[in-house]
Amino acid sequence: MANGTRVKIITGVVILLAAAFVLLAFYMIPRIYNLSASVDFTAGDGVYENPLMGYVNWARHPEEAQTGQLVYIDVTWAEWEPREGHFDIKGLEERNHIKRWKDEGKHAVLRFVCDMPGSEKHMDIPQWLYEKTADGIFYDTDYGKGYAPVYDNPEFLEAHGKALAALGSYCSQDTFVSYVQLGSLGHWGEWHTKYEDGVPPMPDAEVCWKYAGQYADSFIHARLLMRRNYVMAVDGGMGLYNDMTGLPGDTLEWLDWQENGGAYETPGRQIPYAPVKAVWNNAPVGGEFTGELPLEQMLGEDLEQTLSLIDRSHMTFIGPRAPEGEMLASDGAAEILKHLGYRYRISHMDIKMDYFRQSFKVELVWKNDGAAPIYFEWPVMMYIYDAEGNRRYWEGVDVDLTQLTPGKTVTTVNDIPFNDLFRKGYTIGIGILDPQTEEPGIELAMNKRYQDGINIIYSYDGNAGTVFGEE
16 A cells, blocks of 8 residues: 555544544533533412512502502592693602602502592592583582593593693603503593483593593503403503402403493493403403402402402402502412412523534523513513623523413523633523613512522533522
8 A cells, every 4th residue: 555545544534533532522521511401490389579460559658559569540630730731740759659669660550530439529620621611510429429521522632632641741751650541531530430320421432532542642651451342442452451350240241341342331322342352462451359349358258259250351460459468468369469460481491502603502491371471571681600600691582571471382592602611600590671670670480599680590510500499
């Protein structure tokens, strides 16, 4: 055999052995260091005090509102615009402790009201507006006492648009006011009146469309909810709220309107309901517990019935009539919280090292075990820490939580640049950022370690990987 041929053969063998060694190294190193992993996580069964869901308490009452993540603000027109064109922002902020709740990272449910039945004769519209219109009626019914305006008065409607635009402009400076309940028409702003007792009826559908349009034009960031699934609510992509939560007859009727449609009947006119299937997949459902039954009964002997009604409604929040004080600490109140809003978690994770690309691939399977999604686009971040706990890398996770509705799963993949420090150890954390605070603030409903808004889901110490028990 010629020397040249022998050299070529030896060179080829050397190259093949080197290639085999390199391939073996790429195959073995991740396994020697246990850098790759496949992990199943378990669903959590706890109560998670997460943003934009749960019980809602009066913003005006700090002792009650300091618990939970949502506060309730009702604004009467008389409070908001005591003089024509003068909007009392300072009074609104002071009465409702808005600075405090913003500083604490809470969010608000707001309702603008023109007629709030009470125990004494009064008006909830400004005196100057009454003097301009003066075509409503002071009433005294089993609802209480108050003043019911004539809502299709053109002057009233025009002034309402200006007042609402000013309120919307104030609220749209940030995302603190996250839900707005329409509001404005009818007793308590619930879009119905006690016309059978001589109170002016609701306006016709054409006028109702105008009021709904004023809300849609005024509130940029907030999600809108209406008391009933009127056609303008469904066409406008609004959510719904049920202020008779826990009362079987009224709640089942409310659910039937959603299933089959119908109409609200007033003398000589109808306001149609539009059928809407699974409204919670795209728009929020809220409301408060009925005043017809004691909370102790709904959260105690009737708990299973209450839970069934809430589950069928797919509610995200309940209040301001909601448990407080000792009642909030009850088992029934805690159980109901488990049935409200979202419960996001990761069910499975695969970590695969790729030495050719100098990266490791993190594949996550996401689920939502809750009643509804979140309705705002909060970005999801992945954080990688070294063995000393220093954050070395972070990037977004491509998951739209607004689309992760109950029963769906979504798989995401992140390619993390490999740092040689990671052989000594690394930790993976997941954070979901509140655009209002720009800080992470959602706890995943799964086994993990939760600290400073970050869900620590996996840690590698240089020898083996670790997952965490539910805390």
